[in-house]
Amino acid sequence: MKKGQKLWTREELILTLCLYYKLPFGKMHAKNTEVMQLAKGLNRTPGSIAFKLVNFASLDSDLQKRGVKGASNVSKLDRTIWAEFYQKWESLVLQGEQISQSHLMTEFVQPDERLIDPKAVGKDTEVIRKQRVNQHFFRKSILASYDNTCCITGMQQPQLLVAGHIKPWALDKQNRLNPHNGILLNSLHDKAFETGLITINTDYYVQVATEIRQSKDKKLTSFFLPYHNQPIILPKKYLPHQEFLAYHHNERFKG
Incomplete structure (x- = not known):
């Protein structure tokens, strides 16, 4: 260790790892506002x-598959923290939030009273707060993975993009925060995906339901038919797992 440097603590590394999952690789630099x-x-x-x-x-296998290399000067504690939280998303988010509040006196997500039922107290408030923090983490990680780009249309307006679950939140508690269970779509195509009017197969091609393909509504079909049997824009991290895509294609898609 160079003179003047201080050792990294476990708490500091957890907070930095939380930030890692919420940033595209190309934005992990000193001038990034979140880094500062x-x-x-x-x-x-x-x-x-x-x-x-x-x-x-x-240490990220998703980046390694793309031939992206990070810095080589990885410490033993870096590896320990990475191994402890790799694919244990909810545990990471929970500890990160606790550390943030106790050490930095702040939350991962700034309070938004519109998201909290004013009648909720005690345990109810804790549940709502936890859901908000988890949803914020999931959205940030999916936006980072897809570089703020709708994977079907290429739209890049964040306010119109939805970080959705391939296998629904309510049906798979274990993978609620797993970015490999996430997909970034604009709000229209997200709704169509949610209702089974479109799907993405295990080869990462878009498929449009017969109901839309045979529709005589030209305005409707214009939003979907150009993308039928076309490949999605693949994420830079967290490629959707085929088991989730197969579930959506077999169980949710209307064919």
């Missing part, structure tokens, strides 16, 4: 946070 905010909270330089993010990238 975390650096300020941890009393570290933005450069040190950015370098640690790239350390984590070197």
